[in-house]
Amino acid sequence: MKMVKNAVGRMVPTEINGEKVVPFMGIGKHRPTGRKHAPTISTAIDYPADGDKRVPSLKEALIRSGLKDGMVISTHHHLRNGDLVANQIFDIAAELGVKDLVWLPSASFPCHKEIIKHLESGVVHHIEGSMNGPLGRFSSEGKMKGTGILRSHGGRYQAIQDGEIQIDIAVLAAPTADPFGNGHGLEGPSACGGLGYALADYQYAEKVIVVTDNLIKFPAIPMQIVGNYVDFVVEMDKIGIPELIVSGTTQITKSPDRLLIAELTAKFCDAAGLIKDGFSFQMGAGGTSLSIGLFFHEMLKARGIRARFAVGGSTQYSTKMLEDGCLDYMLDAQTFDLEAVRSMRENRQNHPDISIFHCYDYHGKGNFTTMMDVMILGATEVDVNFNGNVVTHSDGYLLHGIGGWQNCLFAKCTILPLPLFRNRIPIICDEVTTLVGPGELVDVIVTERGIAINPKRQDLIDKVKDAGLPLKTIEELKAEAERICGIPEKPEFTDKVVAAIKWVDGTIIDVVREVKRK
Amino acid sequence: MKIAYAGQHEKADRSDCMMTLSLKKSGGPDITINSKVKLLFEKAIRKTITDVLNAFSIEHAEVTIDDNGAPDYVITARLEACIKQLIDTELSFLPEQLEQNTIGTSKDRMRRSRLYLPGNTPKLALNAGLHGGDAIILDLEDSVAPNRKDEARILVRNSLRAVDFYGGERMVRINQGERGLKDLDAVIPQHANLILLPKCETTEQLLEVDKRILDLRAEHNIKHEVWIMPIIESALGVINAFDIAGASKNVVALAIGLEDYTADIGVPRTGEGKESFFARSMLVNAAKANGIQAIDSVFSDISDMEALRENVLASKALGFDGMGCIHPRQIKVIHDAFAPTEQEIEKARKIVDAFKEAEKKGLGVVAVGSKMIDPPVVKRAVRVMELAGEKI
Numbered sequence: 085m086k087m088v089k090n091a092v093g094r095m096v097p098t099e100i101n102g103e104k105v106v107p108f109m110g111i112g113k114h115r116p117t118g119r120k121h122a123p124t125i126s127t128a129i130d131y132p133a134d135g136d137k138r139v140p141s142l143k144e145a146l147i148r149s150g151l152k153d154g155m156v157i158s159t160h161h162h163l164r165n166g167d168l169v170a171n172q173i174f175d176i177a178a179e180l181g182v183k184d185l186v187w188l189p190s191a192s193f194p195c196h197k198e199i200i201k202h203l204e205s206g207v208v209h210h211i212e213g214s215m216n217g218p219l220g221r222f223s224s225e226g227k228m229k230g231t232g233i234l235r236s237h238g239g240r241y242q243a244i245q246d247g248e249i250q251i252d253i254a255v256l257a258a259p260t261a262d263p264f265g266n267g268h269g270l271e272g273p274s275a276c277g278g279l280g281y282a283l284a285d286y287q288y289a290e291k292v293i294v295v296t297d298n299l300i301k302f303p304a305i306p307m308q309i310v311g312n313y314v315d316f317v318v319e320m321d322k323i324g325i326p327e328l329i330v331s332g333t334t335q336i337t338k339s340p341d342r343l344l345i346a347e348l349t350a351k352f353c354d355a356a357g358l359i360k361d362g363f364s365f366q367m368g369a370g371g372t373s374l375s376i377g378l379f380f381h382e383m384l385k386a387r388g389i390r391a392r393f394a395v396g397g398s399t400q401y402s403t404k405m406l407e408d409g410c411l412d413y414m415l416d417a418q419t420f421d422l423e424a425v426r427s428m429r430e431n432r433q434n435h436p437d438i439s440i441f442h443c444y445d446y447h448g449k450g451n452f453t454t455m456m457d458v459m460i461l462g463a464t465e466v467d468v469n470f471n472g473n474v475v476t477h478s479d480g481y482l483l484h485g486i487g488g489w490q491n492c493l494f495a496k497c498t499i500l501p502l503p504l505f506r507n508r509i510p511i512i513c514d515e516v517t518t519l520v521g522p523g524e525l526v527d528v529i530v531t532e533r534g535i536a537i538n539p540k541r542q543d544l545i546d547k548v549k550d551a552g553l554p555l556k557t558i559e560e561l562k563a564e565a566e567r568i569c570g571i572p573e574k575p576e577f578t579d580k581v582v583a584a585i586k587w588v589d590g591t592i593i594d595v596v597r598e599v600k601r602k
Numbered sequence: 603m604k605i606a607y608a609g610q611h612e613k614a615d616r617s618d619c620m621m622t623l624s625l626k627k628s629g630g631p632d633i634t635i636n637s638k639v640k641l642l643f644e645k646a647i648r649k650t651i652t653d654v655l656n657a658f659s660i661e662h663a664e665v666t667i668d669d670n671g672a673p674d675y676v677i678t679a680r681l682e683a684c685i686k687q688l689i690d691t692e693l694s695f696l697p698e699q700l701e702q703n704t705i706g707t708s709k710d711r712m713r714r715s716r717l718y719l720p721g722n723t724p725k726l727a728l729n730a731g732l733h734g735g736d737a738i739i740l741d742l743e744d745s746v747a748p749n750r751k752d753e754a755r756i757l758v759r760n761s762l763r764a765v766d767f768y769g770g771e772r773m774v775r776i777n778q779g780e781r782g783l784k785d786l787d788a789v790i791p792q793h794a795n796l797i798l799l800p801k802c803e804t805t806e807q808l809l810e811v812d813k814r815i816l817d818l819r820a821e822h823n824i825k826h827e828v829w830i831m832p833i834i835e836s837a838l839g840v841i842n843a844f845d846i847a848g849a850s851k852n853v854v855a856l857a858i859g860l861e862d863y864t865a866d867i868g869v870p871r872t873g874e875g876k877e878s879f880f881a882r883s884m885l886v887n888a889a890k891a892n893g894i895q896a897i898d899s900v901f902s903d904i905s906d907m908e909a910l911r912e913n914v915l916a917s918k919a920l921g922f923d924g925m926g927c928i929h930p931r932q933i934k935v936i937h938d939a940f941a942p943t944e945q946e947i948e949k950a951r952k953i954v955d956a957f958k959e960a961e962k963k964g965l966g967v968v969a970v971g972s973k974m975i976d977p978p979v980v981k982r983a984v985r986v987m988e989l990a991g992e993k994i
Binding site for chain 2: 340341343344478479480506507508509532533568569570571572573575
């Protein structure tokens, strides 16, 4: 395999799974040419005039979609760890003797560990998407036949739209659907809120199968999945396990140390003048992020000001902000708890579902992230140059997907609230194990032991320097962690590339290698 | 063959390890490392264990560590605890001492909040100082199981050297009686700032501890003072509080422990606290009559911050200067509630300004408006300004 050094100094291949790839050239340096991908033209002649596209089983739908060796099968992850559909696809493929499939999920969860047996038997050749938990471990040990490809959520949309990967069959779970193929996630036993990750799949796939356990009469409104793109509709007893799809309630952290980090983050944002009337923000559904949101909410309420919009995962906390009048719009690509699902159902006007195309696609005519004032993100590691890693742990194992992380780095102020060490493992290192995001886009690291601002953001440093915050250099934070934890050894790798990390523009920013097991 | 063990290895026991040791006649050291962080710290852990074995001249042993990310000072404490179960030795294996852990504290520093840390639970100690409490207490008494007292003592000793408490006064609650004196032997040479003496009922108990501290300070050349805070937890203690408070110049505060006190007088502890009103007032008066601080009991419902705030305000109204915390999130509530009100600050500023003005002019009498101000009033005003974090 030919390897070249890319713009962030990482050695990356020029070819993956037999396809030519472009090494990362720097932020905003790669300019795509040509036209977007398009599926074959279809005609209404071939579809039932009564609009009833139902077929009796997923197996029949897959056969009628022409399932065969080497195809690319896509799924979305809105059913999260409660997904009962994805595993079935590959069980059916195995039963039919189909080999070398590529699975293109928008994310994988521990429930998808069942796919391992299909990777072992050769039914699935490799995964392009995220390899979380057990699947990540499997790939990291070099056991996957092909090379995995990890993309950000926006990068997945970009790759599908650009034809970098062409979906043969999209199998889209819809908590509610009609016989024509319109679908949404607002109602039904497996309700999950929005279906914002499914857009690229149904727009660009050659064949689209909608799977539901709540079939209603035409029309299913809102049309989060548009039936005009759909080939087959399959009714099933159960597409998901409700309690594993959405949390009953997402919860703020109870850990005093995490709360301290959240409080420091909120104080930093305030000192930097980011919390002002009409500002915008995005944060995840983890306990620390939710606590930061709660601090924001308190500040807005106390000052009688409002945030204009928030993007992202909605939760009971963002719902409360919305319904309290502290937030004008919740633009929601993924709905995390039952309260938020209710909100999306009831607050159609100011809590709309949006897609990944809207918020993240780098090959669109702009996207939402660059407009956002405050972006709260996580990381498994950050290095002294503020480069970030979200996919591997310091021991070298691939354990997480990129999520929207890379896309979100383009916001006006990106803040990473992180504990300085986790279980004796310092978070700040000399060089991240896997470089997923370049340091020039990471602005602030907030830890329980101090805040490090990227020296490139002198404007932020000037704003907060007299605010009484515990400002430190990133080197000082690193030294403090190492005093407490000691200096960790480096994991050892073989030469084998088990997965490639794509940047938001489709170029290769880094690779993950096989971990040498001791 | 006797097998020694120390430490904990449940999933929740982050930053700790379970160490198992048995001595052999031959074969050298046989070290098995099971660790969550093995890929990154195996060599470091092996070196640490080897260093400790060498320090105790142990050549042949079987050591197993089941580790959950324990820092070095915990690993060495656990192994030393195992060794001391098997051989009689006066040796110690001390971790490197942080510079900031060698300095003393002043007698009348603020002691509004003091965070209790179970002495045998390292995961709580590492970040304890970050929460801004005036003090942390490494507890060797009630929070440590009776069969874990020896290993906890070694761990607390190491914590006093190696953990940065970020400016919090470093207190240790020792055990009662003979065991407490042994605790002192371990912690006084490590520059503990203050010793909490539990269930103190008589001046004799206090003086015994005071003397041992003095002897240890002389022996280990500890220059700074080591303060004592007796905890009054019985009817007899309450009655003797005045004498206890005055028994040594090293007593800087009296604390009250209401769980034991209410049990002693045979009543349930209530939220309202009527049953302990006498004891609390007695304690405040015994302390103030001796010019020292009065510290209230802990508030044990960590989920109810509003009730805590009310509790602190009631304490403050009785004359207490601080109270114990069992959760870091209580600290801010306590500090806020002990903080003077705007009016109090305003009044104090006037008094302090008048005092400075009088001093400048060489006047012996201080007056605000037409009102004469006595020295204790000035002192209290200074205290208010300090509590409010105002410049004087």
